[in-house]
Amino acid sequence: MKNTPSHLPEKARKSICEALRAVLVDGLDLYTQLKVAHWNIKGPQFAALHPLFDQFATDQAANNDEVAERILTLGYLAVGTARHVARKSRLPDYPQDVTKDLDHVALLAERIGAHLEGLRAARDVAKRLDDEDTFDLLTGMVEAFEKICAERLTDEDLVRRCKIDAVVRLADLDGVHAAREVALQQKDDDTVSVLTDIVTEFEKHAWFLHATLGG
Ligand SMILES: [Fe+2]
Numbered sequence: 417m418k419n420t421p422s423h424l425p426e427k428a429r430k431s432i433c434e435a436l437r438a439v440l441v442d443g444l445d446l447y448t449q450l451k452v453a454h455w456n457i458k459g460p461q462f463a464a465l466h467p468l469f470d471q472f473a474t475d476q477a478a479n480n481d482e483v484a485e486r487i488l489t490l491g492y493l494a495v496g497t498a499r500h501v502a503r504k505s506r507l508p509d510y511p512q513d514v515t516k517d518l519d520h521v522a523l524l525a526e527r528i529g530a531h532l533e534g535l536r537a538a539r540d541v542a543k544r545l546d547d548e549d550t551f552d553l554l555t556g557m558v559e560a561f562e563k564i565c566a567e568r569l570t571d572e573d574l575v576r577r578c579k580i581d582a583v584v585r586l587a588d589l590d591g592v593h594a595a596r597e598v599a600l601q602q603k604d605d606d607t608v609s610v611l612t613d614i615v616t617e618f619e620k621h622a623w624f625l626h627a628t629l630g631g
Pocket of ligand 1: 454470
């Protein structure tokens with residue numbers, strides 16, 4: 417008995433499922449990378465990007481599910497354990513020591529771009545083999561990613577907002593230094609300690625000021 421409702425010939429289904437399995441593997445990899453970015457991100461854009469990356473991850477999990485289920489519909493089995501993904505993913509690995517917000521944006525944009533390439537390649541296979549349903553499924557995903565890349569991850573407004581944040585922080589830092597001087601004179605050790613922590617935190621973001629205001 418045929419284990420699929422599909423009208424497509426066996427050879428076509430096999431080729432399409434191979435392409436879909438590659439997409440699934442990349443998609444599962446991208447999901448974990450989005451979560452790592454969501455967890456590790458720090459910086460002025462944390463408030464905007466931390467939930468945004470989580471939303472991307474949720475959307476990606478839904479995509480993975482749809483691709484896996486399409487593979488089953490075509491009569492094959494989904495493959496996607498972490499170990500399998502680690503061996504087969506076509507995405508570059510994600511550095512797990514990165515915290516800077518805009519660095520995460522650049523890293524994710526690159527990986528989403530790589531995943532898009534895989535989606536388009538699988539879509540070409542579906543088109544060539546007359547699988548309209550897989551073609552439509554993948555087109556929906558391609559369009560959603562293109563929207564993300566165009567509107568969110570390369571958002572010029574985001575960069576502008578980061579620069580504004582940087583200016584605000586730079587101005588604040590002078591105030592913090594001045595307040596710390598006063599606390600020092602008053603021998604208020606507790607206030608000095610709190611303000612020193614803030615200064616140290618600001619200095620950690622010095623890279624950001626150089627990168628956005630200098631360049
Ligand atoms: Fe979370």
